[in-house]
Amino acid sequence: MQVAIHARTSRLGLRSTPEQEHILRQAAAASHKSLTEFVLDAACKAAEQTLLDQRLFVLPSNQSQMFLDLLDRPESSNGGLDDLFAHTAPWQH
Numbered sequence: 001m002q003v004a005i006h007a008r009t010s011r012l013g014l015r016s017t018p019e020q021e022h023i024l025r026q027a028a029a030a031s032h033k034s035l036t037e038f039v040l041d042a043a044c045k046a047a048e049q050t051l052l053d054q055r056l057f058v059l060p061s062n063q064s065q066m067f068l069d070l071l072d073r074p075e076s077s078n079g080g081l082d083d084l085f086a087h088t089a090p091w092q093h
Contacts, residue, residue, distance in 0.1 A: 051091060 016024070028038035059067055 047091075 024039060025035055028035045031038055033041070
């Protein structure tokens with residue numbers, strides 16, 4: 001297995017309460033990670049989940065076929081969608 005190594009060149013700063021710092025340090029130690037590694041891993045997992053929640057949805061079975069039928073319809077012009085897709089998603093900047 002090949003692991004990609006990327007230089008950490010960006011800096012993030014944050015403030016916490018002493019209680020928050022304490023629990024983060026305890027969790028990092030329990031995970032055998034540095035505080036930075038633990039916080040970055042947790043934040044990235046939360047960020048990915050937030051983004052997936054914006055893209056993934058589940059339909060009840062009685063609505064799935066209706067949705068698929070709508071997807072299969074021939075496309076029609078939609079100015080609002082044209083405008084939406086002309087912009088880069090905020091998390092891709």
